[in-house]
Amino acid sequence: MSSFTEENYLKIIYNLSAWQEGEVSTNALAEQTQTRAASVTDMLRKLADKNLIHYKKYQGVRLTPEGERVALQVIRKHRLWEVFLVDKLGFGWDEVHPLAEELEHINSEKLIQKLDAFLGHPSADPHGDPIPDPAGRMPHPEHCRLTEVVPGQAVVLVGVTEHSAPFLQFLDRTGLTLGCRLEVVEVNAFDGSVQVGISGNAPQFVSQAVARNLLVS
Amino acid sequence: MSSFTEENYLKIIYNLSAWQEGEVSTNALAEQTQTRAASVTDMLRKLADKNLIHYKKYQGVRLTPEGERVALQVIRKHRLWEVFLVDKLGFGWDEVHPLAEELEHINSEKLIQKLDAFLGHPSADPHGDPIPDPAGRMPHPEHCRLTEVVPGQAVVLVGVTEHSAPFLQFLDRTGLTLGCRLEVVEVNAFDGSVQVGISGNAPQFVSQAVARNLLVS
């Protein structure tokens, strides 16, 4: 059995591993966990003793199969709770992350199985992130970033890779809701901004910083 | 802001105070919190420093108005989550207590306000215990124990004062669900058992141990 804190570390290691290949660094973990590098080192020794991570001093860290299993269960719970908060309780997608951070650590297989059924076995959370199945298998839906779409193509917004409230609120104001249709007019070679028609409206510019965090298919 | 553990102590002090008049003893708290008396003493000093309880050494303990406010918020959350688990997720009333013990410590005013609305502003939890309003006012519905009903009277089962799974499962098997009609034939003066018709069926005996934990009106 893993503690609240251990589960958090495993989840964060999983998420950082997904982003970049290879090992996760102590400093990256310190930033994500809002602690100091020294504290991270202590926890890494503990997780390594429990065979949840592969860890060699100064060499960064990688999940073991068992560590990945635990991480995926936590992520599954997190994303199901987010669906509950948005679909059932009416929260905005910009508000649910901190609440799901707490709810995800409630450990009851039965609870999560019943919640999943109540929500209709959703395949993705409100940000488009896929929900691992009960056995901990993570689906990998095919999609690409808006920055990579060729001009003239029409796509659908299926996810975001940035979850901060300000970013999500900006998307709301711009009409960029999940599932909306995007017609790409031009990708600006100079600054990477994208000129795009949103849900059939007149085209407008979306900065590269925004476009690279939009997943489409 | 109170910690998970502090909230638990306050909730337990509230519940023990409701049962018996006067101060709550250190030993009673040790039993309820599943800790030792020495640990309780430490926590009591801490809660007293925060002005959440009135505490004099060897004299037992009583909530301050502020402590009672916190306790009632925790109880409100506990009972709302129990309603959610039974009404929405389909748990049995004998299963939800341990889960609600965890969910009750998630602190978000907005979450609990939205949950309350989603559930239709229930006035009682699945065991018939009243739910404090958002301001922390606890309703006091009029009711009495089944042992106090005079023979010949017909009443409705509105609550229970024992929440253990075995007890609740026994009630399920006996047909004693909340809201069922009870026609009292006789209260046995010798052993306190009650002969009662449940939902119009042929009368049967209910032991005093059971009857005194059934609230009717």
Next chain:
DNA sequence: ATTAAAATTTAGACCAATCTAAAAATTTAT
């Protein structure tokens, strides 16, 4: 290839919540 800079680990400490064992206060019984 050295050196400077950055990242990481160790050493030693702290806080919250708990424990055991022993001391002190209160209650009960004679």
Next chain:
DNA sequence: ATAAATTTTTAGATTGGTCTAAATTTTAAT
């Protein structure tokens, strides 16, 4: 009223998670 039993508190230690400051290792720059 005094002794015995019970309850409660104190003293001192432990565990999980964190910290700062200093030491060490790795990486980057010349």
